[in-house]
Amino acid sequence: MTKQQIVTPNAPLPAGPYSQGLRVGDFVYVAGQGPTDPATKKSAGESIEEQTRQVLENIKAILEAGGATMGDVVKSTVHLSDMSLFSRFNAVYATYFPDPKPVRTTVGSHLPGILVEIDVVAYVGN
Numbered sequence: 001m002t003k004q005q006i007v008t009p010n011a012p013l014p015a016g017p018y019s020q021g022l023r024v025g026d027f028v029y030v031a032g033q034g035p036t037d038p039a040t041k042k043s044a045g046e047s048i049e050e051q052t053r054q055v056l057e058n059i060k061a062i063l064e065a066g067g068a069t070m071g072d073v074v075k076s077t078v079h080l081s082d083m084s085l086f087s088r089f090n091a092v093y094a095t096y097f098p099d100p101k102p103v104r105t106t107v108g109s110h111l112p113g114i115l116v117e118i119d120v121v122a123y124v125g126n
Helices: 048-067 084-095
Strands: 002-008 021-023 027-033 071-082 103-110 116-123
Touching: 021 048, 027 048, 048 084, 048 116, 071 084
Parallel strands: 071 103
Antiparallel strands: 002 021, 021 027, 027 116, 071 116
């Protein structure tokens, strides 16, 4: 299978040697996204709710550029800077995905300067 790089100005450009996303066959892989607003190149908001919304908007933009939607997401991995933010994060996260929700792993991680980072895998086959 060939890898097709996904690039969109509607999400932050990579800060290192990685792709925003890749389409490989029937799957779209989105790199871990933080709460950077692609227009301002600054972190969007200080609350977990604001940052979660921006992260998911970044993911949505990359998915759309790769021919997928939030409804196509089958797996997500979430990194929270503080697990005490989980319920507030979860309330926003739940609004972005239709049922059935994707499977998910959520872990506490050291995230300098941000509260949340998320990566996803979407399936766009039949």
